Amino acid sequence: MKEYIELQTQFCSKTDIKKICTFDYEIIAERTLPLYHKSPRFILVREGKGSIEIDRERYELKSGILLSILPWECTQIVDVKEVLSFEIVKYNYDVVAETIKSSSSMSDPVSALKKLEETPYAYLTQETKEEVEYLFFKIREEAGVESVLDFRERRSYEEINIIMLISSLIIAFCRVMDNPNKKLCMKNGSKDNRLLILRYIYMHLGEKITLERIAKQFYLSRSSVRMYIFEKTGLAFHELVSEMRIVKTINYLLYTDMTLEEIASVLGYVDAAHISKVFSYRMENKISDYRRTYQRVLNITNIEEKKLAYQLVEYISQNYQDEIQALETSDRFGISIEEMNRHLLMQVECNFSDFVNRLRIDKSCEMLLDTDKSITDIAIEVGYSTVKTFRRNFIQLRHVLPNEFRAAQAVVVN
Numbered sequence: 001m002k003e004y005i006e007l008q009t010q011f012c013s014k015t016d017i018k019k020i021c022t023f024d025y026e027i028i029a030e031r032t033l034p035l036y037h038k039s040p041r042f043i044l045v046r047e048g049k050g051s052i053e054i055d056r057e058r059y060e061l062k063s064g065i066l067l068s069i070l071p072w073e074c075t076q077i078v079d080v081k082e083v084l085s086f087e088i089v090k091y092n093y094d095v096v097a098e099t100i101k102s103s104s105s106m107s108d109p110v111s112a113l114k115k116l117e118e119t120p121y122a123y124l125t126q127e128t129k130e131e132v133e134y135l136f137f138k139i140r141e142e143a144g145v146e147s148v149l150d151f152r153e154r155r156s157y158e159e160i161n162i163i164m165l166i167s168s169l170i171i172a173f174c175r176v177m178d179n180p181n182k183k184l185c186m187k188n189g190s191k192d193n194r195l196l197i198l199r200y201i202y203m204h205l206g207e208k209i210t211l212e213r214i215a216k217q218f219y220l221s222r223s224s225v226r227m228y229i230f231e232k233t234g235l236a237f238h239e240l241v242s243e244m245r246i247v248k249t250i251n252y253l254l255y256t257d258m259t260l261e262e263i264a265s266v267l268g269y270v271d272a273a274h275i276s277k278v279f280s281y282r283m284e285n286k287i288s289d290y291r292r293t294y295q296r297v298l299n300i301t302n303i304e305e306k307k308l309a310y311q312l313v314e315y316i317s318q319n320y321q322d323e324i325q326a327l328e329t330s331d332r333f334g335i336s337i338e339e340m341n342r343h344l345l346m347q348v349e350c351n352f353s354d355f356v357n358r359l360r361i362d363k364s365c366e367m368l369l370d371t372d373k374s375i376t377d378i379a380i381e382v383g384y385s386t387v388k389t390f391r392r393n394f395i396q397l398r399h400v401l402p403n404e405f406r407a408a409q410a411v412v413v414n
Contacts, residue, residue, distance in 0.1 A: 010038035010247040012090040013146060018254055018294055020092040021162045023140040024147050028084045032077040036198060036233070038247055041090040042169055043067040044136055048084035052077050054120045055196055064129050066122045068173055072202040072244070073120065087136050091166050094251040099163050100170070101346040114349075115174040122176040132172055139165050194218065194228045202244050206266055208362075211237055246282050249275065253291045260287065262307065265314055308333065309343040316344075316352070320359040321383045326352045360384065361397045368406040375402050 013019040028050075045065040051058055053076045054069065061077075061084060069075060071093050077084070097113055124132060142155070142162055197218060201209055211222040218225070226237050233240055245267050252263045260272035269275040279287040312333060316324065329352065330340040341351040348355050360382040367378045379390035394402050 008035055008037045008039065010250065012039055012092060017250075019143070020095050020159060020255075021139065021143055021166060022090045022146040023136070023143045024088045024090070024145060026086045026088055028077050028080060028086070030080055034074055034076040036072060036074050037069050038071060039090055040068070040070050040093045041088050042136075042166075042173075043069065044087045044089075044132060046085045046087060047082070048080070049082040050077060050080040050084050055199070059121045064124045066124055066132055066173060066176070068116050068120050068122070068170075070116060070120070070199065071247075072198040074198070087140075089136060089139050089166070089169070091162075092251060092255075094248060095255055096163055096166050096170075098346070100167055112170055112174050115177055116170065118177060122173050124176060125179075128172060128176055132169065135165055135169050135172065194220070194225075197225065197228065198232075198240070201241060205241070205245055205248060206268055209241060209268065242278055242282065245269070246279065249279060250290075253287070254294055258307065258310075262310055266310055308335075309347045312340060312343050313347050313355075316355060317359060320356050321363070321381065323383070323385075324356060356383070357393045358397065360390075361394055364390070364394065364402065365398070365405065368402060378402070 011017045011019075012022040028048075043066070045061050045063055045067075047063055048061065050061045052061055052067070053059075053074075054067070055073055058078065059065075059067075100112060139162065142158060142165070197214060200214065200217060211225055214220075214225050215222045220228075229235065229237050229240055235243065248267055249263060252258055252266075258266075260275055263269075264271055264275045267275070269278070276287050279285075279290070283290060312329075315332070316329065326337050326340070330337045333340065335343075337352070344351055344355055348358075350358065364378050364382045367373060367381070371378075373381070375390075376387050379387045382390070384390040384393070391401060394400075394405070398405055400408070
């Protein structure tokens with residue numbers, strides 16, 4: 001019988017789905033089965049020796065190792081030489097990421113989150129180890145221990161304090177990565193790039209995510225992508241995308257006051273009716289009832305700022321094919337260009353100019369594949385005033401000329 005890779009629940013806690021963070025211990029004495037994580041976690045190795053595979057790479061485990069596992073990464077303990085003892089902090093990625101992006105005290109909050117994607121592995125120095133152990137201790141004191149139901153009485157400012165502690169963990173992890181003397185105890189692991197497919201889908205849910213796009217990204221056929229997803233999860237492609245969107249939908253329902261129309265726009269649904277239908281089918285609960293049942297009184301994020309950011313993204317997405325200008329757009333929303341770029345960095349991780357170019361080039365790729373229009377006609381239709389500008393931006397984002405892209409994809413199809 002076919003055994004699918006286990007999909008972990010998206011919630012940090014089994015007892016309270018509203019919790020944004022939990023602390024726990026784990027002891028592993030033998031090899032484990034693969035596991036896809038819907039929620040991220042930091043894992044601190046306290047004792048033992050062994051090795052773990054995270055997506056396609058294998059890493060050595062021993063005391064002083066800190067792992068950062070992101071949503072939809074696949075892990076498996078593949079070797080245990082001495083019984084492994086872990087401390088684990090699970091957290092809600094979307095809530096923490098949005099808070100970090102919104103922070104005015106960080107000069108480049110997006111880069112810290114990007115740094116987490118470079119590697120899941122940090123070998124701590126003695127000084128950094130003491131700092132990380134202290135942060136784990138403070139999180140335990142705030143959240144209690146999940147597995148033994150050691151829940152502390154809720155204290156004032158609990159959510160904000162936990163987010164600050166997790167943010168400090170992220171910063172500590174990033175500083176180790178910036179250290180030129182860092183050690184990566186990595187061994188040869190699986191070289192199967194397909195393990196990254198699920199992570200890629202999750203990180204691009206707000207965009208038009210299709211089998212064709214994933215196939216091109218990973219140099220596979222559509223049927224190969226479809227088969228891999230089904231073999232690993234037991235889900236069809238559209239079912240997996242729906243599952244991932246539901247995870248993000250729940251976060252917006254729990255922690256924001258955004259309307260269903262706004263959530264639908266951000267997560268790639270057609271409209272509010274679509275998101276309601278998908279949610280009711282998957283959760284067996286009306287979306288309005290779910291929100292009334294579980295939503296917190298306290299909202300973590302600045303709702304008005306988030307709405308403005310989403311309105312900006314929506315406006316640019318609808319008008320990028322016109323002669324859209326940065327100053328005109330910022331004036332339209334009553335903010336400076338600097339403020340506009342800050343909002344865009346929070347939502348799409350690029351500034352106004354880069355976002356417009358990305359939208360135009362993505363649209364041009366569709367037209368190169370789906371139409372027989374000339375390069376000149378496509379350049380003008382997507383919003384460029386000259387073919388020269390179009391080609392320069394196309395090369396920058398796709399690393400080939402538009403005509404080379406069209407020819408290469410035609411060969412793949414044939």
